[in-house]
Amino acid sequence: MSVLLPGYYRDILIGLGENPDREGLVDTPKRAAKAMQYLCQGYDQSLETIVNGALFASDSDEMVIVANIELYSLCEHHLLPFIGKAHVAYIPTGKVLGLSKIARIVDMFARRLQIQENLTREIADAIEGVTQAAGVAVVIEAKHMCMMMRGVEKQNSTMNTSVMLGAFREPSTRMEFLQLIGRSKS
Structure with missing residues (x-):
């Protein structure tokens, strides 16, 4: 899987009318990108490796x-x-x-x-x-x-x-x- 860049999530926050530089959101783009990578980790797995x-x-x-x-x-x-x-x-x-x-x-x-x-x-x-x-x-x-x-x-x-x-x-x-x-x- 390609790496999800936090900048995309920053753009989403801006598009929602949020300030991505405010205290509660400063690290949100990085956390959101990391969470999405985890939630979609199945793309990096294969049946052969899992069955082993x-x-x-x-x-x-x-x-x-x-x-x-x-x-x-x-x-x-x-x-x-x-x-x-x-x-x-x-x-x-x-x-x-x-x-x-x-x-x-x-x-x-x-x-x-x-x-x-x-x-x-x-x-x-x-x-x-x-x-x-x-x-x-x-x-x-x-x-x-x-x-x-x-x-x-x-x-x-x-x-x-x-x-x-x-x-x-x-x-x-x-x-x-x-x-x-x-x-x-x-």
Whole structure:
């Protein structure tokens, strides 16, 4: 990722009618640039580096679920946060993925400018590509600040997206997954 220059944030403050030289704002451009670099660090990460060979032989062919993975992303339309959780499942075919790698994959894609629909698909495709699973399911539930702080200002709205690949397109497998993540919310 290219380096974000604090001067851009200084220009934004001036454009808002603020004095970037006042005490409370003197270091704001530098802090804002550093924060944006952190929030978008997913551009500097790769799937191969994150997985780092953490695929392990296994005879398991039963559903593996990692539920309630916190995620923080930025809406690509307004650069405002959306915050929620991801539920990820896959059905192994000879290999299982290290547990923390699933959360790291979620973070890698969430730490990019996103729309939730694409984020859900990117996570599912990555898990499928890495594991060669018989099926992958991803559900994301998130609250979007672009809808809560501006525009229609709906404070209690939640967006839900899902991607079901392979065996999860079968109604019984899909239902089992949705029931199990429903229990994990309680």
